[in-house]
Amino acid sequence: MSGGPDRSFLPHFPVELPVPDLRPWLPGNMLPGVWSFAAEAPGPHVALCSLIHGNEIAGALLLSRWLEQGMRPARGRLTFIFANLRAFARFDPADPTLSRYVDEDLNRVWCERVLNGPRQSAELSRARELLPAIGTVDVLLDLHSMLWPSDPLILCGSVPRAQALGLRLGVPPLVVADQGHTTGLRLIDHRGFTRPEGGRAALLVEGGQHWEAATLATLEACATALLRETGVLEPPPALPLAAPWVAPSRMAVVTRTVIAGTHSFSFVEPFRGGTVIPRRNTLLALDGETEIRTPHDDCLLVMPSPRTMRGHTAVRLARFLDPVEG
Incomplete structure (x- = not known):
């Protein structure tokens, strides 16, 4: 192996x-x-x-x-x-x-x-x-x-x-x-x-x-x-000054895990993980002749892999539990 x-x-x-x-x-x-x-x-x-x-x-x-x-x-x-x-x-x-x-x-x-x-x-x-x-x-x-x-x-x-x-x-x-x-x-x-x-x-x-x-x-x-x-440390450690987060926490739930069914799986765009696709039924990828589309509005792309082998996870699609703010 x-x-x-x-x-x-x-x-x-x-x-x-x-x-x-x-x-x-x-x-x-x-x-x-x-x-x-x-x-x-x-x-x-x-x-x-x-x-x-x-x-x-x-x-x-x-x-x-x-x-x-x-x-x-x-x-x-x-x-x-x-x-x-x-x-x-x-x-x-x-x-x-x-x-x-x-x-x-x-x-x-x-x-x-x-x-x-x-x-x-x-x-x-x-x-x-x-x-x-x-x-x-x-x-x-x-x-x-x-x-x-x-x-x-x-x-x-x-x-x-x-x-x-x-x-x-x-x-x-x-x-x-x-x-x-x-x-x-x-x-x-x-x-x-x-x-x-x-x-x-x-x-x-x-x-x-x-x-x-x-x-x-x-x-x-x-x-x-x-x-x-x-609370295992007292006093608790300070957060790093360079912490690059300003947004409040949000929860998303995976609604579909896309597994590549062919060796020719390919996204239609170079999507970045964390991208939110606004509209349901938007084309994301082609898996051979099969189209992969968003199953719902405001679809979060979780860790898309632009080069995916057959049988491996290509992307997870998720829905926020709270509305996406535009």
Whole structure:
């Protein structure tokens, strides 16, 4: 299996961020690549997870900086996770898309049947290794970035308590409720965070494009907002001065996930993630001879992928829960 897409399939993407030096943090104090610190005062267990995908380095830069600064909780427990270390070890700024994973996507393996089953891969081994630590987490924030241009957003799945938490954070201001992927469960979809009777919650923040300085600022502001919201640090950290958000939080719900049915899927325009299409039945793309059109007015495009292989998600279409202000 390949650790990422064929480089001939993608344009060149510049890497503006420095590659984090994780050598001091590889041993961990709980598990390899996992650092966990408990306070004397009771409180929630909050985890910040980076490198679910080995080439998404912005989150790892943030966590390594906070570890170097000696960040510790005033109450509860605070855990920093560098997830796919084997994939990250392959990261090369000259070919930055090729180290997303080693054998398979680490963000598609969090089904209990898969985790407890016989299948083997580098990513499944790591997920099984991380599972005991993740099983004690009350609130988790998974730090991600995106390949294609898009406004930052929070993915909260379909759990109401996670949706409410995402809206309370306020950064980034767009919160999207979705059903995940047909190809496997994400970390935030693990049963421990989604069972109706539970109180645990998990969010995934997409901070912006991979390897851009603004993406690191977005992830820092979102993680800071979570630490403020959960109260694990006293006094709570100030939001970064450069936080680029002024809009109030808004919730959108995915109404359709468009899966490419052919190898010739193509959008009719170079749409950016976060674009709102005003009118229902607007042509978005051609999938072979099939037209893909907006199913409703004020249709939000969530992370459109302009170069989509057959069987992969091309775009998610969403409806705001409140009217779009024109």
